[in-house]
Amino acid sequence: MRTLAHSLPLGTGLKATWVPLLLASLIACTTGTHLPNAIGMCPGVRSIEQVKQQEGYSYYAISPGGGWSGENPQAQEHYLKGLVFESAAILTVAQSPTRPEYHFVACDYVGPEPLAFLRLAKHFPDRPRAVGPNWTAQDYCEADSVEECQFTVLNPLP
Incomplete structure (x- = not known):
């Protein structure tokens, strides 16, 4: 044989x-040029931390994926406890003619008082893509929970 x-x-x-x-x-x-996709979403209110600033508070979230930050110069300490998720948007901004555009997801939270609001943002190397039926054609999602506004991320940052 x-x-x-x-x-x-x-x-x-x-x-x-x-x-x-x-x-x-x-x-x-x-x-290849891309790592596998990862599903992302805005941080839940419970994962948001606040830090007192000279005026108001700055905010950050350690999950999901870290890198979420925002501020509210008019905020008071108790505002964070009353916040609820309101919306998310996927945005691309040209920083200047000499610098490349950048991509980010903006997550908006609102509270019961007029100045109780927060926007957390996170930058991404590639433009995230909307996932699910709650997103509009303009990459805007309004929902009651962060789970309803998921997005796909190429090359997630560590």
């Missing part, structure tokens, strides 16, 4: 022929 190794020309072996081809195939399948 002849095997594949016997049918190869002299000086080659199964290992010498197939291993490099297999490795090349695996490398071709695993490399």
Whole structure:
């Protein structure tokens, strides 16, 4: 019985022929310009932290994915407890003619008092894409919970 190794020309072996081809195939399948997509959403109110500033408060969220920040110069300490999620928007802004555009998601929260509001934002290297039926064609989502305004992120930042 002849095997594949016997049918190869002299000086080659199964290992010498197939291993490099297999490795090349695996490398071709695993490399690319984009990492896998990740699902993102605005932070829940419980994950938002506040820090007293000279005027008002600054805010940050450690989840989901970190990097969420915002401020309200008119805020009072108790405003955070009364906030609820209101909306999300995916935006692209040209910073200046000499600097490239940048992409971010803006998450808006409102409270029962006129100055009780907050916008958290997070920058992304690629424009996020809206996921789900609550998003408009203009990439705006108004909903009762952050789970209803999910988006896909290419190349999520660590």
